[in-house]
Amino acid sequence: PDVIIEALFDDNDGQDHLQDTLTDDTKKLSLDGSEKGDGVQRTKPDDGPKVNDPRLLPDTFLQRTAKVVYILEKKHSRAATGFIKLLADKNSELFRRCAMFSPVDHRVPRAYVSLADCPPDFVTRPEDYANMLFVCRIVDWKEDSNFATGQLAKSLGQAGEIEPETEGILMEYGVDFSDFPPEALACLPQNLPWVISLEELAKRRDLR
Numbered sequence: 001p002d003v004i005i006e007a008l009f010d011d012n013d014g015q016d017h018l019q020d021t022l023t024d025d026t027k028k029l030s031l032d033g034s035e036k037g038d039g040v041q042r043t044k045p046d047d048g049p050k051v052n053d054p055r056l057l058p059d060t061f062l063q064r065t066a067k068v069v070y071i072l073e074k075k076h077s078r079a080a081t082g083f084i085k086l087l088a089d090k091n092s093e094l095f096r097r098c099a100m101f102s103p104v105d106h107r108v109p110r111a112y113v114s115l116a117d118c119p120p121d122f123v124t125r126p127e128d129y130a131n132m133l134f135v136c137r138i139v140d141w142k143e144d145s146n147f148a149t150g151q152l153a154k155s156l157g158q159a160g161e162i163e164p165e166t167e168g169i170l171m172e173y174g175v176d177f178s179d180f181p182p183e184a185l186a187c188l189p190q191n192l193p194w195v196i197s198l199e200e201l202a203k204r205r206d207l208r
Helices: 012-028 162-172 198-203
Strands: 079-085 098-103 111-114 132-140 148-158
Touching (some): 079 148, 079 162, 111 132, 132 162
Antiparallel strands (some): 079 098, 079 132
16 A cells, blocks of 8 residues: 555544544545655656576676586595484384484584494494494485485594593594604604703794
């Protein structure tokens, strides 16, 4: 509607009086756009031709699209820490072969892992591993599947403890925290205790 009229009534007597007043005022309002001073703004119809072919539109109105054709380098380690659970459907064929890996990081998809990679008594005693952290590596993710396919790498320990949580973070980000090889340790001073010589101190800036 071009005009909306609202009124607030306190009682029935006042309602009848205001209703008559509103009726008289409504007659005075002209909804004809040809009269001057009606105060109603109307938009003019767009008589210009509409462009249905996107090839005729300027480049500023187009959204560029692309398609991934090749992965040059995989930045993510494909490793994640999380928990393993039995599948909900116990009557399915997949229940006899796989378990569900739920990562702690929700940006990583859930994955099916083989029961052969799980602990031997996981199927009979799954509650024993409800709070156990595992490391899983994603090996595949088919286009028509909601879940990826993963392989359990190792068991870290109880969730919430510092050492398993730290090791899980390092493995997720691909940090090599293994021991240094003997060749690297041979470069260190062998005479202990070792102190910085005065000659070396003269060449360096002391930030201690």
